[in-house]
Amino acid sequence: MQLRTSILGIESGGKPVIFLNKADADEIGVTASDRVVLKTRKHITAIVNIATKTLKKGHVGISEEVRLLIEPIPRTIDVEVSIFPKSLQFIRNKLEGKKLNYHEIHEIVSGVVSGALNESEISSFVTSLHIQGMDLDEATSLSRSMVETGKQLSLRNKVIVDKHSIGGVPGDKTTLLVVPIVAAAGLIIPKTSSRAITSAAGTADRAEVLMPVNITSNEMKKVIKNTNGCIVWGGALELAPADDIFVRTEYSLYIDPLLLPSIMSKKKAVGATHLVIDIPTGRGAKVKTISEADHLAKNLIELGRRLKIHTHCVLTYGEQPVGYTIGPALEAREALEVLMNESSVPDLIDKACNIAGAIFEMTGKRNGYSLAKGIIQSGRAEAKLREIIKMQGGNPAIKPRDIPVGDHTIRVKAKKDGSILWINNSAVVELARSAGAPKDKGAGIVFSKKIGDEVAKDDVIFTVHAEKSRKLGRAQGIIDEIQMVGIGKRADMMIHTVRDIPEIKKSFMLER
Structure with missing residues (x-):
């Protein structure tokens, strides 16, 4: 059926969607959510929505997703029922x-x-x-299919390294250190990263504070050619595009069955030959026990072998935030301070050096941890990050003080003497998001004390930052409602008493 084209200017969430008048839909023989084929220069399958009053009979309304697929826009389109998939x-x-x-x-x-x-x-x-x-045969088939149905980055280097974190721990700005450390050592590391879905900051959100991350694959290749590395948003590159669709579905259902192929397809798409995967482990992390982490590592390594990616896994401590900051701008500032040797953040430095060191050793370099730490201390990692920032269109002379953070604050103080016994990771994420992160880049949390630190009554434990004062009210409500940290004597056994049926707020983090 030939229908006149109407551009609606409506986005349909990544799916090709068209709108039909009900009379035309009845004549074609379709209802809402059925599929049709649009016969233009190429045949495109689209999902049908019905518009009873807003679309004239004889017209087909096209979403922005369809418009981009069929440009230049024809005056009319032949619309037919799609065969059963x-x-x-x-x-x-x-x-x-x-x-x-x-x-x-x-x-x-x-x-x-x-x-x-x-x-x-x-x-x-x-x-x-x-x-x-799904077994590993199916995971392998999924990984390969997800790569083959999208674009692939052809760098033609013999050795291409990459790192990935399973995620789930707030404040993990490790990539901002690992990429320049590894690139400064002469290895190629094309790092594609995600934006936050449920966390306070994804790696792309952190990096965007320092430089543009929405770049094309050709621009990405140019950055890598000149600096050995990059930190870009993977969503702009159309690498393994099925993964982004699957992740949206998983998030809405609060399940995560495609974790392995999701990770490995993205790494295969950038041509990685060597990969280190960080598996944060412990209370508050996605993976709770060392046994679970070892089992996951075994499957990741085997899947990597099948995809011809030499894979190692590093199990890391996941029971508290990494470093002292949570939120895009605060984390970018902390990472830059560490690379400039202006701030000592022991857990962040240790984690970054262990991951970079594992990459070095699997590619034949010795004493990987010491090599990584030396690259930070010598200033080579800072210089390399500034090269990457410049090539991606940022300001290479940026200083930590140039990065604005929210100036509306709440300081949370200890109510008694003792030690920090535990930190509620999921509550920390919820608090940072209530303050505006990651959309408000300057929102987040700065910890003054972490697990094991001694505190006296009225010592500041952490400070909440917001760009807008009205968001502090939401943050204060969460602080009053949820216990963020546990303070007590090291020998204290009781955490707290539950006297009523608690409301469980499930934390589900799908950022890859």
Whole structure:
């Protein structure tokens, strides 16, 4: 059916969506959420929405996602019913507990990327993986399919290294140190990072305080050619695009069955040959025990072997924030101070040197930890970060004091003498977000005391920063409601008494 094209200027959340008048939809034989094929220069599958009053009969309204796919925009478009996707049968098979082969998984992933599968069908697939699980054969097929249905970065270097964190620990600005350390040693490290979904800052949010991170793949290659490394937002590069769609679905369902292929597909897409994965472990982290972490590491290493990525895993302490700051600007400032040797942040330095050191040793360098620490102390890491900042369009002369932070504050003080026994990571994230992070770059938290530190009554434990005073009211409400830190004697066994059914606020962090 030929319909006149109407550009609506409406974004549909990454999915190709069109709008039809109900009379036209009835004539074509489709209802809302059905699929149609748009026959232009190329055939595009789109999801149907019905507009009963706002769209004239004989017109097809196209979303921005469709407009970008079919430019230049034709005056009319031939709209026909789409054939039933084969991938739906494969999804049903998985729901019934059957193992899927590479061809079946590739068909599903292709349908996800092309728009042939709607949101409920993608949710069914993600749910089937959560309920039925997937073995390493299926994880390998998913990883490869996610790479093959997107763009790939061709750097043509013999050795390309990368690092990744499972996430879940606030304040983890380690990448801002590891990338320049590794690049300063002459290794190629094309770091793509995510923005925050549920955390107070993703690596892309932190890096954006210092430099633009929304760059094209060609611009990324130029940065790497000149500096050996980069820190960019992966969402702008269309690398393994199915992963971004899967993550949105996982987040809405509070499940995370695609963790392994999600990580490894992005690394394969940038051409990584050597990879170190940080697995924060402990209370407050995604992975609670060393046994669980070892099991996850085993699977990641085996999946890496199948994808021809030499993979090591580093288990790190995940029971409190990394460093003293949480929030994009505060974290960027702290990382810069450490690289400039102006601030001593022992846990951040130790973690960064262990991860960079593992990369060095797996690529043949000796005494990796000492080498990494020496690169910081010599100023070479700072110089390299400034090179990267300049090549990505930032100010290479930026100083920590140039980075603005929220000037509206709440200082939280100790109510008694003792030691810091524990910190509630999920509550810290919730508090930082209530203050405005990550959207307000200058919002966040600065800790004055951490686990093991002695405190006296009325000592400041942490300070909340906000760019807008009205957000402090929300932050104060959370401080009053949730216990952020535990203070007591080192021998104290009791944490607190539960006298009523508690309200459990589930913390779910999908940032990769």
